[in-house]
Amino acid sequence: MRIGELAERTGTSRRLLRYYEEQRLITPGRSYNGYREYEEAHVGRVMQIKGLLGSGLPTRIIRQILPCLDKPRSIYFDDLTPEMLRVLECEHGHLTQRIDCLTRNRDAIGDYLETVRGMRAAADPSGRAGAGS
């Protein structure tokens, strides 16, 4: 598929897809006329990139972890340098920290919302929203 379709299917701008390519996060082929040609698999890949980016990881890190997230593996264990291994271990830890932080905060918001709803229900047992004046 071409860039327009991929953009639409992933909710991304074309500009950004070209940027991801420049950052070596995706590597589309080219058709005879120079147009980028994407595989079906790129849809998932782009969603994954968007998610990680939105979760605060910079492209530099994403580039490093992406290759080992493929099923089937696109990076093989022989290619794995000790350096790379350390990076992965380190990122695994960072991700866990991030997850913990987000989880704590999400749950706190959840608690808050639940309490609010509890109070709303107690004040207005009819279940309809809106406190009126």
Added chain:
Amino acid sequence: MRIGELAERTGTSRRLLRYYEEQRLITPGRSYNGYREYEEAHVGRVMQIKGLLGSGLPTRIIRQILPCLDKPRSIYFDDLTPEMLRVLECEHGHLTQRIDCLTRNRDAIGDYLETVRGMRAAADPSGRAGAGS
């Protein structure tokens, strides 16, 4: 405490602490000479801000969710506009999405690392690292 100590204890730059203040994420007092004066509680608060920021939330959103994360509550249910309630519900959802994305990716890295370690162990049952030459 003054800005230097807070910076040190939170691993943040002074510049950034002033920035958080400008963004209305923290509100230190001022001592008679104009120096910012921080409470003990600001340490935790700053760590929380750093965590959320590192997880991809913009200061605008952090400003909105912070007040309802306090224990004891600093925002009371009477103050809560329906508008604000929607924001919180929405952010609760976003956080969950982020958490899921990060968890999936972290676990994939975890799997990979485990597999690698499995292969290392099989190749070198002595348990010592380093393949040597």
Added chain:
DNA sequence: TTTGACCTTCACATAAATGTGAGGGCCTGA
């Protein structure tokens, strides 16, 4: 053959989080 919807590259613009430095005030200890 021309129009319109795609695509290309290049380049400049923006917002957000940060760094850096200048110019200057406060305060403590020698």
Added chain:
DNA sequence: TCAGGCCCTCACATTTATGTGAAGGTCAAA
């Protein structure tokens, strides 16, 4: 009283992920 270390504000610089637009090529359909 001066030096050194902290603080202040202001302002400009940088990086990263993005937007936007210009100038132009490709291709299908009218």
